[in-house]
Amino acid sequence: MDLNHQINQLEADLLELGTLLEKSERKRVQELLKQEQKKVEKELIAKRQQKEQQTRSETDPSAASKAAYTVKITNYAWDQSEKFVKIYLTLKDVHKIPSENVEVTFTERSFSVLVKNLDGKNHQMTVLNLLYPIDEKDSYKKIKTDMLLVMCKKQTTKKWECLTKVEKQSKDKDKPSMDENADPSEGLMSVLKKIYAEGDDEMKRTINKAWTESQEKKLRGEDMMDF
Structure with a gap:
């Protein structure tokens, strides 16, 4: 076959x-x-x-x-418009090699990049399990100065919160769990503790100030945590 x-x-x-x-x-x-x-x-x-x-x-x-050895492209950034998800790959001098050396293939849920013979190496990147399906026929690449732009055409106009399902699952694991039968104030405290732990010094000062003021109001019989 x-x-x-x-x-x-x-x-x-x-x-x-x-x-x-x-x-x-x-x-x-x-x-x-x-x-x-x-x-x-x-x-x-x-x-x-x-x-x-x-x-x-x-x-x-x-x-x-003439085959060169292959390295993986691991660093990238992405953005989106209403119709496209845009992946930016920084590759020095990519605009100087023949355009046919830059190959991008698409499927409904993935894309693969192969940049051949750039700086004596092949550069490869494959992203599987995209968050939503793309239109592979209307997706394309753009070669810019020291950069490759991969344009993934969305099948449906909607905002993507992340690029792949794996990223979404990772983010979901980081979210505080919410028990429907739990005390709502405990859930709020959990969220505040997470924000405090991950925040910068200014954020921590703001939370400390708000907490102190809320305790003072509580002692005076006023509503708690109204910041």
């Missing part, structure tokens, strides 16, 4: 998994489908990159001898 056929099959699998996920109602089934979707996306990215390398070697037989 050649690479083109494998890629076509994986693309068809990914499309069908997306359809099944939309129709499924049970949470366990949805989680299983998402896991399989993630596996297929990774395999598809790998096959596409393999196909590109094969094409290069056929076009330039000496390419194999």
